[in-house]
Amino acid sequence: MIHDLALNMRQKIISLSLDTYELASKKANFSAWVRRKLLEEVEIPPEEVILYGMYCPKCILNFQHPNIAVAKTYKCKFCNGETEFDGVIE
Numbered sequence: 001m002i003h004d005l006a007l008n009m010r011q012k013i014i015s016l017s018l019d020t021y022e023l024a025s026k027k028a029n030f031s032a033w034v035r036r037k038l039l040e041e042v043e044i045p046p047e048e049v050i051l052y053g054m055y056c057p058k059c060i061l062n063f064q065h066p067n068i069a070v071a072k073t074y075k076c077k078f079c080n081g082e083t084e085f086d087g088v089i090e
């Protein structure tokens with residue numbers, strides 16, 4: 001696993017000023033922090049966001065969520081009952 005992860009990594013040298021070097025030195029894992037910050041800037045176009053649907057038969061209400069694990073175990077936010085998983089919303 002770790003071996004596979006390392007194979008997918010690339011290195012890039014960056015230049016830091018004295019003050020930013022100090023800040024970077026305080027990060028336990030600077031590389032992971034940079035990767036996370038870069039990914040935070042990536043905006044997913046609305047048409048690429050997959051939403052899963054859930055249905056509460058008791059309240060006759062539909063819900064949606066982008067996380068499949070959350071969607072499959074979703075509790076109705078009004079009655080707290082089990083919802084039916086409807087799969088991907090087209």
Ligand SMILES: [Zn+2]
Nearest residue numbers: 056059076079
């Ligand atoms: Zn409900």
